[in-house]
Amino acid sequence: MHLPIRVRLTLIFFVLVALLLSGVGLLLYLRLGADLTNAIDAGLRSRSKTVIVGLRAGEKFNDKAAAAEFDQSFIQILRSDGSVRDSSSALGYEPALDHRQVRSFKGSLFFERRIGRPTEPVLARFLAVRTPGGSIVVVGQSMEQRGQALRRLLNLLVVALPASILAVAFVGYLLTAAALRPVERMREEAAAISSTEPGRRLSIPKARDEVRRLGTTLNAMLGRLEDALTRERRLVDDASHELRTPLAILRTELELALSGGRSTEELELALHSALEESVHLDRLAEDLLVLARTEHGVSSANPEMMSLADTVREACDRFALRAQAAGVTLRGVVDEEPILFADPIRLRQALDNLLENSLRHSHLAGEIVLSGGHDDGQTWLKVSDDGDGFPDSFLAHAFEPFTRSDSGRGRDHGGAGLGLSIVRAIADSHRGSVTARNLPDGGAEVTLRFPRHPQVDLHRI
Amino acid sequence: MRILVVEDELKMARLLKRGLEEAGYAVDIASTARDAVWLGTENPYDAVSLDLMLPDENGFEVCKRLRENGQWAPVLMLTARSGVTDRVRGLDVGADDYLTKPFAFVEFLARLRALMRRGGAERPVALAVGDLTLDPATREVARHGTPIELSSREFSLLEYFMRRAGEVVSRAQLIEHVWDFAYEGDSNVVDVYVRYLRQKVDRPFGKDSLMTVRGAGYRLRSQ
Numbered sequence: 001m002h003l004p005i006r007v008r009l010t011l012i013f014f015v016l017v018a019l020l021l022s023g024v025g026l027l028l029y030l031r032l033g034a035d036l037t038n039a040i041d042a043g044l045r046s047r048s049k050t051v052i053v054g055l056r057a058g059e060k061f062n063d064k065a066a067a068a069e070f071d072q073s074f075i076q077i078l079r080s081d082g083s084v085r086d087s088s089s090a091l092g093y094e095p096a097l098d099h100r101q102v103r104s105f106k107g108s109l110f111f112e113r114r115i116g117r118p119t120e121p122v123l124a125r126f127l128a129v130r131t132p133g134g135s136i137v138v139v140g141q142s143m144e145q146r147g148q149a150l151r152r153l154l155n156l157l158v159v160a161l162p163a164s165i166l167a168v169a170f171v172g173y174l175l176t177a178a179a180l181r182p183v184e185r186m187r188e189e190a191a192a193i194s195s196t197e198p199g200r201r202l203s204i205p206k207a208r209d210e211v212r213r214l215g216t217t218l219n220a221m222l223g224r225l226e227d228a229l230t231r232e233r234r235l236v237d238d239a240s241h242e243l244r245t246p247l248a249i250l251r252t253e254l255e256l257a258l259s260g261g262r263s264t265e266e267l268e269l270a271l272h273s274a275l276e277e278s279v280h281l282d283r284l285a286e287d288l289l290v291l292a293r294t295e296h297g298v299s300s301a302n303p304e305m306m307s308l309a310d311t312v313r314e315a316c317d318r319f320a321l322r323a324q325a326a327g328v329t330l331r332g333v334v335d336e337e338p339i340l341f342a343d344p345i346r347l348r349q350a351l352d353n354l355l356e357n358s359l360r361h362s363h364l365a366g367e368i369v370l371s372g373g374h375d376d377g378q379t380w381l382k383v384s385d386d387g388d389g390f391p392d393s394f395l396a397h398a399f400e401p402f403t404r405s406d407s408g409r410g411r412d413h414g415g416a417g418l419g420l421s422i423v424r425a426i427a428d429s430h431r432g433s434v435t436a437r438n439l440p441d442g443g444a445e446v447t448l449r450f451p452r453h454p455q456v457d458l459h460r461i
Numbered sequence: 462m463r464i465l466v467v468e469d470e471l472k473m474a475r476l477l478k479r480g481l482e483e484a485g486y487a488v489d490i491a492s493t494a495r496d497a498v499w500l501g502t503e504n505p506y507d508a509v510s511l512d513l514m515l516p517d518e519n520g521f522e523v524c525k526r527l528r529e530n531g532q533w534a535p536v537l538m539l540t541a542r543s544g545v546t547d548r549v550r551g552l553d554v555g556a557d558d559y560l561t562k563p564f565a566f567v568e569f570l571a572r573l574r575a576l577m578r579r580g581g582a583e584r585p586v587a588l589a590v591g592d593l594t595l596d597p598a599t600r601e602v603a604r605h606g607t608p609i610e611l612s613s614r615e616f617s618l619l620e621y622f623m624r625r626a627g628e629v630v631s632r633a634q635l636i637e638h639v640w641d642f643a644y645e646g647d648s649n650v651v652d653v654y655v656r657y658l659r660q661k662v663d664r665p666f667g668k669d670s671l672m673t674v675r676g677a678g679y680r681l682r683s684q
Contacts, residue, residue: 237542237544240541240542240543241514241541241542244541244561244562244563245470245473245541245562247562247563248473248541248562248563248564249470249472249473249476250563251563251564251565251566252473252476252477252480252563252564252566253476255565255566255567256476256479256480256483256566259483259566273472
């Protein structure tokens with residue numbers, strides 16, 4: 001059904017009320033009919049007794065009959081063969097009982113038949129009682145009053161029932177509308193919230209009801225969206241700042257070189273510097289792209305079974321030469337032969353970023369350890385070094401984009417501050433986690449954890 | 462002419478120094494906010510080129526501190542952020558101009574020249590006459606540190622008086638500067654507003670700084 005909830009509720013309400021009230025009306029009608037019949041029967045019984053007692057006492061029949069006719073009751077006395085001995089005039093001299101009835105009934109018999117003129121017959125109820133003397137006393141009572149009472153009730157019901165059903169349904173409609181009004185108000189408020197004012201919230205009704213809960217929930221959702229929007233804006237802001245700095249250097253360098261009277265040597269230096277900046281820009285653009293792809297799931301992660309030992313060995317091989325050149329020992333440690341379930345390309349990027357960081361902050365004759373293993377249903381990979389460690393102020397924001405451990409820009413030392421945020425995005429896309437801490441004896445340690453079983457979030461990849 | 466370049470990005474700082482020196486300026490470089498405040502306070506620079514992103518504190522702080530230390534050399538902010546709020550904040554804490562990175566070097570030079578023409582005269586962000594202060598940026602008025610609430614017309618009137626502290630200001634002058642060109646009411650309105658101003662600025666503090674000069678106008682006592 002595609003009807004509005006208000007109409008639907010009203011319809012359901014209407015049908016239920018109609019069924020209920022019609023049922024009550026029907027019951028009332030049947031009950032009244034039965035009660036009236038019972039009253040007539042009781043009257044007939046007592047009258048038949050009176051007549052029988054009167055007959056025994058030898059009372060004259062006519063007085064009784066005349067008195068009875070006032071309240072539309074009738075008396076007939078039949079002989080044992082069924083022929084009429086005495087009768088109220090309204091019944092005429094037709095026996096009220098036919099032969100078959102006379103023969104078959106024992107004791108007493110209730111029956112109904114039409115009497116009076118054929119043009120306006122009257123339905124009457126009779127009681128026939130056999131007296132000990134063998135004659136049959138038949139007393140009757142018109143059912144016209146009963147019929148009238150029932151007709152009056154029916155008339156009343158026919159008018160009152162639909163009217164009250166409609167009235168109740170209308171009240172139901174108004175109630176539904178009133179109940180839904182706060183929802184509608186909330187809808188209007190929500191419709192007015194745009195991305196230009198993400199700080200706006202729905203006003204919460206005071207009553208502790210469903211609408212309040214709905215509003216609170218929606219506000220919480222708006223809060224999360226606002227946070228995401230703020231993060232996104234800051235990222236764009238930071239990214240533009242990061243792009244502008246090398247661009248400014250590039251431009252100033254080239255403008256100064258072009259300002260005339262430069263020697264070949266000076267021009268060569270300027271070109272080298274410009275090249276350096278363009279390489280930096282290239283790397284920045286690449287990092288931003290990787291981050292955006294991993295975070296927003298543009299390119300898909302292809303998790304597969306990998307040997308943890310091979311992963312660690314290959315990563316160590318990639319950095320062996322650079323570690324040697326920097327005078328740093330690089331060791332790979334894997335205790336067992338576990339299996340890892342991850343996207344090889346992304347995992348490689350994450351490990352490279354971590355090893356790059358460690359190498360950058362290591363001292364001469366330092367040591368970097370890349371280890372891997374299993375615990376609590378998770379596979380972990382750990383990169384630890386004995387270098388500078390993270391500044392305390394940096395640890396809390398280590399995985400946010402454009403934060404660097406060396407205060408200020410420190411651009412000369414390496415990245416744009418995206419390395420760790422890329423690592424986190426990669427961990428997130430595997431439903432894993434990444435944590436960073438300083439080792440008690442100095443040096444930094446970053447731990448990547450992946451679920452041991454393939455649980456890659458299909459929505460994120 | 463001597464210029465202080467505050468820039469933490471070493472390469473950029475060297476480039477600016479080279480370019481400025483080729484244009485005939487003497488250049489010092491500061492790469493942290495602390496160095497910048499120290500150098501700027503100790504030496505009489507003719508202009509300061511100030512990057513907003515510094516490792517220890519931001520450029521706004523540097524600018525504010527320099528002004529607090531009585532240094533009025535013109536400040537040209539350099540920012541890699543293009544947000545309006547940054548520029549507004551910078552100008553309101555006392556910077557004189559801004560330039561967004563990346564910029565054309567010739568424009569950088571031209572702006573510095575323009576700033577140096579104006580010179581390093583004292584031009585505080587907030588006005589102060591005696592113990593009465595008024596900040597046009599935040600629209601805050603205070604007497605001896607106690608905030609005073611003024612309507613916008615009263616604020617304009619007080620700002621005009623404070624910019625001409627000690628001078629006699631005529632009613633016609635006030636009508637021209639505080640009310641707009643189209644105002645044609647009688648000059649009684651000035652008396653009414655001056656009375657309002659006295660009730661808020663002078664009376665609660667037992668002062669009598671806004672004086673009536675018979676036949677000429679009003680004067681805000683400079684002491």
